[in-house]
Amino acid sequence: MELIRLKSKEQDAEMDIVTFNKKKFRFSDWFAEKVIKAVAFLSIAVVVLIFVFVFREAFPIFKMDKKEVVATEVLVQESYGGAETESGSVKVADNQVANSNIIHGQEEKPSSTLLSNTWMPVSDNPRYGMWPLFLGTLKVTLIALLFAAPLSILAAIYTSMFAKPRIREIIKPVIELLAGFPSVVIGFFALMVMATVFQDIFGYASRLNGFVGGIAMGLAAIPIIYTLTEDALTAVPKTFTEASLGLGASRRQTAFYVVLPAAVPGIFAAVVLGIGRIFGETMIALMATGNAAMISMNPFDSVRTLSATIGAEMAEVVFGDTHYNVLFLIGSLLFIFTFALNALAEFYFKNMVIRRYQSKK
Amino acid sequence: MDRNVKDTIVEGITGVSVLLIIFIIVSILAVTIVGGWPNLNWTFLSEFPKDGMTKGGIFPAIVGTAVMTIIMAVAAVPFGVITAIYLAEYASEKSVIAKTIRFAVKTLAVVPSIIFGLFGLGFFIGFIGKNMDALLNGGELKWGQPNMLWASFTMALLTLPVVIVSVEEAIRTIPREMREASLALGATKWQTIKSVVLPGSVSGILTGTILAVSRGAGEVAPILFTGAAYFLSDLPKSLSDQFMSLGYHIYIMSTQSSNVDATLPIQFATTLVLLLLTFSLNAVAVTLRFKIRKRAK
Numbered sequence: 001m002e003l004i005r006l007k008s009k010e011q012d013a014e015m016d017i018v019t020f021n022k023k024k025f026r027f028s029d030w031f032a033e034k035v036i037k038a039v040a041f042l043s044i045a046v047v048v049l050i051f052v053f054v055f056r057e058a059f060p061i062f063k064m065d066k067k068e069v070v071a072t073e074v075l076v077q078e079s080y081g082g083a084e085t086e087s088g089s090v091k092v093a094d095n096q097v098a099n100s101n102i103i104h105g106q107e108e109k110p111s112s113t114l115l116s117n118t119w120m121p122v123s124d125n126p127r128y129g130m131w132p133l134f135l136g137t138l139k140v141t142l143i144a145l146l147f148a149a150p151l152s153i154l155a156a157i158y159t160s161m162f163a164k165p166r167i168r169e170i171i172k173p174v175i176e177l178l179a180g181f182p183s184v185v186i187g188f189f190a191l192m193v194m195a196t197v198f199q200d201i202f203g204y205a206s207r208l209n210g211f212v213g214g215i216a217m218g219l220a221a222i223p224i225i226y227t228l229t230e231d232a233l234t235a236v237p238k239t240f241t242e243a244s245l246g247l248g249a250s251r252r253q254t255a256f257y258v259v260l261p262a263a264v265p266g267i268f269a270a271v272v273l274g275i276g277r278i279f280g281e282t283m284i285a286l287m288a289t290g291n292a293a294m295i296s297m298n299p300f301d302s303v304r305t306l307s308a309t310i311g312a313e314m315a316e317v318v319f320g321d322t323h324y325n326v327l328f329l330i331g332s333l334l335f336i337f338t339f340a341l342n343a344l345a346e347f348y349f350k351n352m353v354i355r356r357y358q359s360k361k
Numbered sequence: 362m363d364r365n366v367k368d369t370i371v372e373g374i375t376g377v378s379v380l381l382i383i384f385i386i387v388s389i390l391a392v393t394i395v396g397g398w399p400n401l402n403w404t405f406l407s408e409f410p411k412d413g414m415t416k417g418g419i420f421p422a423i424v425g426t427a428v429m430t431i432i433m434a435v436a437a438v439p440f441g442v443i444t445a446i447y448l449a450e451y452a453s454e455k456s457v458i459a460k461t462i463r464f465a466v467k468t469l470a471v472v473p474s475i476i477f478g479l480f481g482l483g484f485f486i487g488f489i490g491k492n493m494d495a496l497l498n499g500g501e502l503k504w505g506q507p508n509m510l511w512a513s514f515t516m517a518l519l520t521l522p523v524v525i526v527s528v529e530e531a532i533r534t535i536p537r538e539m540r541e542a543s544l545a546l547g548a549t550k551w552q553t554i555k556s557v558v559l560p561g562s563v564s565g566i567l568t569g570t571i572l573a574v575s576r577g578a579g580e581v582a583p584i585l586f587t588g589a590a591y592f593l594s595d596l597p598k599s600l601s602d603q604f605m606s607l608g609y610h611i612y613i614m615s616t617q618s619s620n621v622d623a624t625l626p627i628q629f630a631t632t633l634v635l636l637l638l639t640f641s642l643n644a645v646a647v648t649l650r651f652k653i654r655k656r657a658k
Contacts, residue, residue, distance in 0.1 A: 029549045033550075036446055039443040039447070040444045040462055047469060053480055054476065152378075152382070178386050182578070184608040188628070283582055311585055331475070
C-alpha cells in the first residue's frame with residue numbers, strides 16, 4: 001500500500017510495478033488485531049463457562065451415595081423447619097407427602113425423589129420432586145403466552161400495516177418503553193394492583209396465583225414479541241403489499257392474507273423468544289404467583305415456577321448441600337431450555353424466512 | 362358480511378390491542394407516580410432506613426445501585442466495544458468464528474437472568490473467590506462470599522450483549538468512504554479504527570452504556586445471591602462488602618417484610634425512584650439511538 005516503500009532497499013529495483021499486496025509488518029496493528037480477536041472470544045467463553053459451572057454444581061446429585069440419605073425407621077411426619085414432628089401416627093394432613101414416603105421406604109436417594117410429586121426441600125426428609133414446579137412453570141407460561149402473543153401480534157399488525165407513519169413513530173417507542181421497565185417494577189404492580197383488581201373481578205380464593213403471575217409475566221414478554229413481529233412484518237418485501245393492493249384487495253385483506261403468511265416464520269421466532277423470556281422470568285414469578293408448589297390444573301391456584309424456586313431458596317441453602325445441587329440442576333434445565341429455544345429461533349426460523357423469500361423471487 | 366365493515370372491525374381490533382398495551386404502560390406509570398410521589402422528598406433520598414425499615418429513606422440502596430452499575434459498566438463496556446469492533450471491522454460475515462460469536466452474544470441476551478445469578482455464585486464466588494481466598498488470605502473468608510465486586514461482574518455479563526449490539530449498530534452506520542479515505546491516506550487498519558471508526562461511534566458507545574446501566578440498575582435476579590443485602594447500617598467500604606440495591610429493596614419490602622402495610626409508602630416511593638431512573642436513562646438512550654439511525658439514512 002505504501003508508495004514510500006518503493007524507494008527502500010529491500011524493494012526489488014527491477015520491478016517497475018507497484019506491489020500493492022505486500023504490507024509492511026506493523027507490530028501495533030498485529031497486536032491490536034490479536035487483542036481484539038481474543039476479547040471477542042470472551043462471549044463464547046462466557047457461554048461455555050456458564051454451561052460448565054452451572055452443570056458442575058448440579059452434577060453431584062446424580063452420584064450421591066446412600067449414606068447421605070435420611071433413613072428413619074419411624075415414619076416421620078413432614079414438617080418445615082422447627083415444627084414438632086409426631087412419629088408413629090400417620091397424620092395425613094399433608095396427604096401426598098406421607099404416602100410417597102411409605103411407598104419408597106427409608107432407603108431413598110435424594111436424586112430418586114426428583115420425579116416425585118412433592119417439592120419439600122426444607123424438611124426432615126427432604127423431597128425434591130420437580131413435577132409441581134414443571135407444571136407450575138408450564139401453566140404460567142401458557143397463561144402469559146395466551147395473553148401476550150395475540151395482543152402483541154395484533155398490535156404489531158396495526159403498527160406496521162394500518163397506522164399512519166406519524167402515529168407509528170409514536171406507538172413503536174411507547175410500546176418499547178415497556179421493555180425498559182425493570183421486572184421488579186412489573187412484579188410490584190402485579191402484587192399491589194393487578195392481584196386486587198383481578199380478585200375483585202373473578203372472585204377466586206388466593207390473591208396471588210398463576211393467573212395474576214401469568215398476565216404479569218406476559219407484560220414482560222409483550223415488547224419482545226411486539227418488536228420482533230413488527231420487524232418480521234416490515235421485512236416482507238414491499239412488492240407483495242403493492243401487488244395485493246394493486247389487485248384491489250383491501251389493506252385488511254393484504255395484511256392477513258399476504259403479509260402475515262409471508263412473515264409467519266419471523267412471528268414464530270418472536271413467540272419462541274417470548275416463551276424464553278417468560279420461562280426464565282424470576283422476579284415477577286417470585287412476587288406475583290404465590291409460590292406454593294402444588295399439583296393442580298386450576299389457573300387460579302397458587303403456583304411455583306422453576307426460576308422462582310431458585311430465586312427464593314438459593315439464598316438460604318448450604319453451599320454444596322443436596323438442596324444446593326438440586327437448585328443448580330433446575331438452573332441447568334432452564335439454561336438448556338432457553339438455549340434450545342434461542343437456537344430454534346435463530347437457525348430454524350431464520351432459514352425458513354430466507355428460503356421463503358428466495359423461492360418467491 | 363360487507364368487506365368494508367369487516368375491514369373496519371378487524372382494523373379496530375388491532376387498534377384496540379395497541380391501546381390496551383399503552384393503557385397498561387400508562388397505568389403502571391400512573392400507579393407508581395400516584396403512590397410514590399407524596400413520599401418522595403430529599404430526606405427520603407438521603408437518609409438510612411430507620412425503625413426496622415418502616416421509616417427513613419433509601420440512601421444506601423441508591424448508593425449501592427449506583428456503585429454497582431458503575432463497576433458493571435467499567436467491566437462490560439470495554440469488552441462490549443472491542444467485541445463489536447471485531448464483529449463489524451475484522452470478522453467476515455461468512456466466517457464460522459464470527460457466526461459463533463454472534464450466536465454466543467444472542468444466547469447471552471436470552472439466558473434467564475437468574476442463571477447469571479447461579480453462574481456468579483458457582484464461578485465468581487465458589488470458584489474464583491474461594492481460590493483467591495486460599496491463595497491471598499490463607500483460607501480466610503473474604504472473596505469467597507457474596508459481595509459487590511462479584512455482583513457487578515455478574516451483572517456485567519448480563520449487560521454485555523446490550524453494549525455489543527448498540528456499538529455494532531453505530532459502527533455500521535459509519536460510511537465506507539470514510540474508512541476508505543483513511544486507508545487511502547496510508548493509515549493502517551488499526552489507525553483507521555482508532556481515528557475514524559471509534560470517534561464516529563462515540564454516540565453508539567454512549568447509548569450502549571446507558572442502556573446497560575439502565576438494565577443493570579433494574580435487574581434483581583442476578584444479585585439475589587451474589588451480593589445484595591437486605592439491610593446494612595453502613596455504606597459498603599470495599600469491593601468485598603455486600604450492598605443494598607433499589608430493586609432488591611422493593612422485592613424484599615413487598616414480599617418479606619413483617620409489616621407490609623406500614624412500609625407501603627416506602628415501597629411505592631422506592632419503585633418510583635427506580636422507575637424514574639431506568640425511564641430517564643432509557644429516554645436518553647432512545648433519543649441517541651434515533652439520531653444514529655437518522656444518520657444511517
